[in-house]
Amino acid sequence: MPISKNSLFVSDLDGTLLRSDTTFSAFSGRVINRLISSGVRFTFATSRSPEKALSLVRGLELQLPVICLNGAVTVDPTTGRWLTVEAVAPAIVEQLLRIGQLVGTCPFLLGEDDGKDTLMHLPPRNPVQEAFLAQRAGEPRLRPVDALRPLQQTLSVAFIGESERLQELSDRLAIEYSDQLELRLMSDIYFAGGATLEISRRGVDKVECLSSLCRALDAFPADVVVFGDHLNDLPMFSFAGTAVAVANAVPEVLAAAHIRCGSNDSDGVARFLDDIFQIEAASAQ
Known part of the structure; x- marks a missing residue:
């Protein structure tokens, strides 16, 4: 794998950089911080909201x-300032809310409201939603309501529930909104039989932002090394010069990878980077 001063390392969070209990290990933090301080370019790309994502890798x-x-x-990680925003049109959000009611499943709305990072939701209606909220208990962005409405900036509409029902919903929306929305149906890595249908504005995905970042850094796709575990990482795998799958990745991601590293629970990303740059060995000398 070619490494140069132009190399850019980009990792997914859940199931990749984070362990299965969503913690970020001290070892990973130590290795990556030493890389960054030595001039290595590293960042992450996630389905998480900005506030929650940064809190999970605090330090x-x-x-x-x-x-x-x-x-x-x-997002600028040093200030928390949002640099670019791609919101779903309020009229489209209203239509998604109506369709959700018709099929008996209501979404979670993620974005910004009253200047705050917001996750607006109704009371949970199935065990998968209960588990989703339990994992986020106490987060200040949670906003339980009796009736949903578009946020001032709705960035993502997430239907959460049983896989079969969400597959039917995804198929329907793909027919009606193929020219307006991006649909990502993914199995829930924390709840067996569950799934999340994430919906964003058409053209919005990790790789578009990654491409923009490369232009700003004068980097080429061949300079990019990405780490991932799930289907929403596949566009980055296609873009990057080197795609690295953690050992716990879903079969489609393992098949698309150029290289495999250890699992998320064994700090596979950090150990892969340490093998390349010998950060821990150098610090011990």
Whole structure:
């Protein structure tokens, strides 16, 4: 794998850089911070919201913009300022809410409202939604309501529930909104039989933001090394010169990877980077 001063390393979070309990290990933080301080370019791309994503890797001394909500927003990690925003039109959000009611499943709305990072939701209606909210208990962005409405900036509409029902919904929306929306149906890595249908504005995905970041850094796709585990990482795998799948990745991601590293629970990303740059060995001398 060619490494140069132009190399750019980009990691997914859940299931990749984070362990299965969503923690970020001290080892990973130590290795990556030493890389960054030595001039290595590193950032992350995630489906998480900006505030939550940065809180999960607190202590990581990132300098480059981070990609959140699958590319709907990019953020300056040092200030928390949103650099780019790609919101879903309020009229489209209203239509999605009506369709959700018709099929018996209501979405979660992620974005910005009253100047705050917001996750607006109704009371949970199935075990997958209960598990989703339990993982986020106590987060200040949670906003339980009796009736949903578009946020001031709705960046993502997420239907959460049983896989079969969401597949039917995805098929329907693909016919009606193929020219307006990006649809990502993914199995839930934390709840067996569950799935999430993430919906964003057409043209919004991780790779578009990654391409923009490359232009800003005078980097080429061949300079990019990406780490991932799930289907929403596949566009980045196609874009990057080197695609690295963690050992716990889904079969489609493992098949698309150029290289495999250890699992997320064994700090596979950090150990892969340490093998290349010998950060831990150098620090021990």
